[in-house]
Structure formats: structure tokens, C-alpha cells
Amino acid sequence: MAEEKPYLSLYRKYRPQGPLEVLGQEHVIRALMGSVKEGRLAHAFLFCGPRGTGKTSTARILAKMVNCEQGPTPEPCGTCEQCLSIREGQHLDVVEIDAASHGGVDDARDLREKAPTAPVQGREKVYIIDEAQRLSREAFDALLKVFEEPPVGVRFVLATTEPHKMPATIIGRCQRFDFRRGSTEVVAEHLLRIAKAEGIKLTPGAAQTMARQSEGSFRDSLSLLDQASVLGAGDVDEAVVASLIGSGRSDVQFALADAVSVGDARGVFQVVSGLVQEGQDLRHVTSEALTHFRNLFLAKTAPGQPDLIDATEGEIERLNAQAAKLSEAELARIISLLLAAQADMRWTTSPRLSLELALVRATMPETDAAPHALVS
Known part of the structure; x- marks a missing residue:
């Protein structure tokens, strides 16, 4: 009886394996392919961007580009022993390091000592450091010398969701690429x-x-x-x-905005109560409410420019109709209240109270202690 293959989740099964399979990052792929083709590939890269946008996958593809048996090539074959080993995560010269669990100074020193050694299996060694912002300050200091004087045949790829936490000394020695969210x-x-x-x-x-x-x-x-x-x-x-x-994002946000626009505090409490009963994360709900009121603000202040709003045509029509019920000043005040509530939620043990208080103040300006509330 043939042994059944273990189930692979879709995101693993359909992970990009070649440069043309990477979606939404044409600017990155074009630059990398051009650099490989012209023989001008940098020794260190910094891949920045939100989670799930292809940073680590692109780093693996870069490793294929330099190690493919037909390479170095901007379009690795994906079928040779080198490419297959990288795909399966078994290539001896392509090392992936999770900085969240291996970000100490001892790990960095170990990498610094091993980097200059000759490749074992492929043409070049590629070190992929994921969540690079989690490296300790001492670890960054230990790596700095390697980045200043990189060994021949070694490349580094640092992937991070928070580039602002990276030391300037490291960023300055890397070729930086910013990965974008997919539309x-x-x-x-x-x-x-x-x-x-x-x-x-x-x-x-x-x-x-x-x-x-x-x-x-x-x-x-x-x-x-x-x-x-x-x-x-x-x-x-x-x-x-x-x-x-849970409840459709747009329907809930439209219901909240409708309640706010007509001063219906009871309606606000009912919507929030329904979200709590569904087990929704109110911090996430607050973030979505901010997005919705921002869309209303854009619809009000920049009419006729639907490309600024990430919504369907039907939703844009609803946004335009709803925006007509609120003034620019009211929308700006509501956004300020929600931003304050979002900041409070970082420390409070009752995010529900923070959200309800912000929405009630938005609904009933007289409950808002800020002087500009009554004016708006």
C-alpha cells in the first residue's frame, strides 16, 4: 500500500518557487533579475514589508538564482538538484535563521565564524535571517564586521516587518527592498x-x-x-x-457609522454588544472602524477619486451616501477619538470600554470634554 503524503497547507503548497510566481512585488523581482543578469548582485539585502508578502520566499528564490546548476541565472530552472534542495529546505549552503529564537550574540558569532568557510554543496552560501529586527544589539555588533568585509561567495538576506528597529549601521550596508501589500x-x-x-x-x-x-x-x-x-x-x-x-466587516462598520451619524448611542451599544457576543477582537474592530471612517473622510474631502479607497464599486456608493451625512470636521473628530481609543487599548484591561467611550463621544459631542467637539 502506497504511503499517503502528509497534507500541505495551501500557503505552503503554493509558495512561490520562481521569480515570475512572486505576486505584487514586480519592482523587487525586476531589480534582482537585472542584478543577476549583469553580475552586479549585492552581498547583503534587507527585505522589508508586512507579513505574508513574499520576503522569505523571494530570499529562497535568490538563493536558487545564484546556486542553480544553469546559473547564476535570473530564471532558475527549479528542477536541478540545487533548486530542489533549496525548495525542500535541505540545501547545506542555504541557511535560514529565525532571529526570534536565535538572535543572541553567541548565534551571531557562530554565523560570523562559519560564513567565510567554503560552500559544501552549492556555488554560494546564502544566509536568510528572518525577523531580523529581533537580533540583539550585541548580535548586530558581531555581524557588522562581516557586513563591512563580506567573504567571497557569501550573501546575506535580512527579512523584517519592522525596519525602523534595525541599526543604521546595518541598513547602510544592505541593498534595501520594500515589499508592498497585495491589492x-x-x-x-x-x-x-x-x-x-x-x-x-x-x-x-x-x-x-x-x-x-x-x-x-x-x-x-x-x-x-x-x-x-x-x-x-x-x-x-x-x-x-x-x-x-464573524460579521461582515463592511456591514458592521456601516451600521456603526449610521448610528454615529444620527446620534444613536443605543444603536452603538447594540452593535458593540453583538461583536462581543461573536467573540470579535475589539482592538481589531477599532482598527477597522478607523479604516472605515478614513474612507468616509476621503469620500467627503476627495470626491471622484475612488482609487484612493480599497473597496468595491457598491461599497464606494454606500460610502459616498454615508459621507454626505457627516461634515469634514465631524469625521476628523471621530477619527481622533478612535485613534485615542486605539492608543488606550495598548494598556487597558477593558478594550470594550475604550471603544464604547470613543463611539459615544463621537455620537454625542456634549459628552466629549475636548473644546472643539461642540464646535464640530
């Missing part, structure tokens, strides 16, 4: 394409909802599709996605 349209098309390949019935509306929920992260969107396909037994529509992630 809702690109992520939704990616989901539909993979769903078709997997035999999952996915409606365009459900794909759009999951794409927005993932906030431009391809990995997060595929994780959602994985969960939804199990929940819906291979048939994923808007109802299945709503049951997975």
Missing part, C-alpha cells in the same frame, strides 16, 4: 486561481471578502481559504466566510 484585486484573483486548481467552489464575493480581511497578505488569505474550504466542505460563499470571520 484586494490581486489577492482575490490569486485565491480564485488556487481554488480552481484545488477543486474548491469559491464565489468572487467570498474571494473579495477574504482578500480584504487578509489586508494584503497572500499567506493570510490562503490560510483563510484553507479554513473556509473545510468549513464549507469545498463550497465557499459569502455566508461561509462570514461564519468564519
Whole structure:
């Protein structure tokens, strides 16, 4: 009896394996391919950007570019022994380090000592340091000498979601690339394409909802599709996605904004209570409320420019109609209140109270102690 292969989650199964498979990062791929083609590849790279946008996958593809048996080549074959070893994470010269768990000075010194040694299996050694901002200050100091005088045949790729935490001395010695969030349209098309390949019935509306929920992260969107396909037994529509992630983001936010615009404090409490009963993270709800009121502010102050708002045509029409109920000053005040509530939530043990207080002050200006509240 043939041994069954273990199940691979979708984000692992469909991880980009070649430069042309990386979505939404054309500026990065074009630069890397050009550098390899011209023989001008830097010794150290800093890949910055939100989670799930392809930083580590691109680092692995870079390792294939320099180690492919047909290379160095801007388009690795993906079928030779070198490429396959890198794909399976078994290549002896492509070392991935998680700085969150191996970010101490001893780990950095060990890397510094091993880096100058000759490659064992491939043409070049590639060190991929994930979550690089988690390296300790001493570890950065230990690595600085290697970055200043890089050994021949060694490349470093530092991946981080928080580049502002990286020392300037390290950033200055790396070639920096900023990875962008995928647009809702690109992520939704990616989901539909993979769903078709997997035999999952996915409606365009459900794909759009999951794409927005993932906030431009391809990995997060595929994780959602994985969960939804199990929940819906291979048939994923808007109802299945709503049951997975809770109330539709747009419907809840429109309901909140409607209550605020007409001064309905009771309605605000009812919406928040419903979210609590669903088990929603109120910190995340507050972040989404900020996004919604920002969209209303844009619809009010920059009419006729729908490209500024990440929403469907139907939602943009609803936003325009809702924005007409509020003045620019009111929207600016509401956004300020929600920003203050979001800051309070970092320390408070009652995020519900912070959100409700902000929304009640938005609904009833007389309860807001700020002088400009009554003016708006």
C-alpha cells in the first residue's frame, strides 16, 4: 500500500518557487533579475514589508538564482538538484535563521565564524535571517564586521516587518527592498486561481471578502481559504466566510457609522454588544472602524477619486451616501477619538470600554470634554 503524503497547507503548497510566481512585488523581482543578469548582485539585502508578502520566499528564490546548476541565472530552472534542495529546505549552503529564537550574540558569532568557510554543496552560501529586527544589539555588533568585509561567495538576506528597529549601521550596508501589500484585486484573483486548481467552489464575493480581511497578505488569505474550504466542505460563499470571520466587516462598520451619524448611542451599544457576543477582537474592530471612517473622510474631502479607497464599486456608493451625512470636521473628530481609543487599548484591561467611550463621544459631542467637539 502506497504511503499517503502528509497534507500541505495551501500557503505552503503554493509558495512561490520562481521569480515570475512572486505576486505584487514586480519592482523587487525586476531589480534582482537585472542584478543577476549583469553580475552586479549585492552581498547583503534587507527585505522589508508586512507579513505574508513574499520576503522569505523571494530570499529562497535568490538563493536558487545564484546556486542553480544553469546559473547564476535570473530564471532558475527549479528542477536541478540545487533548486530542489533549496525548495525542500535541505540545501547545506542555504541557511535560514529565525532571529526570534536565535538572535543572541553567541548565534551571531557562530554565523560570523562559519560564513567565510567554503560552500559544501552549492556555488554560494546564502544566509536568510528572518525577523531580523529581533537580533540583539550585541548580535548586530558581531555581524557588522562581516557586513563591512563580506567573504567571497557569501550573501546575506535580512527579512523584517519592522525596519525602523534595525541599526543604521546595518541598513547602510544592505541593498534595501520594500515589499508592498497585495491589492484586494490581486489577492482575490490569486485565491480564485488556487481554488480552481484545488477543486474548491469559491464565489468572487467570498474571494473579495477574504482578500480584504487578509489586508494584503497572500499567506493570510490562503490560510483563510484553507479554513473556509473545510468549513464549507469545498463550497465557499459569502455566508461561509462570514461564519468564519464573524460579521461582515463592511456591514458592521456601516451600521456603526449610521448610528454615529444620527446620534444613536443605543444603536452603538447594540452593535458593540453583538461583536462581543461573536467573540470579535475589539482592538481589531477599532482598527477597522478607523479604516472605515478614513474612507468616509476621503469620500467627503476627495470626491471622484475612488482609487484612493480599497473597496468595491457598491461599497464606494454606500460610502459616498454615508459621507454626505457627516461634515469634514465631524469625521476628523471621530477619527481622533478612535485613534485615542486605539492608543488606550495598548494598556487597558477593558478594550470594550475604550471603544464604547470613543463611539459615544463621537455620537454625542456634549459628552466629549475636548473644546472643539461642540464646535464640530
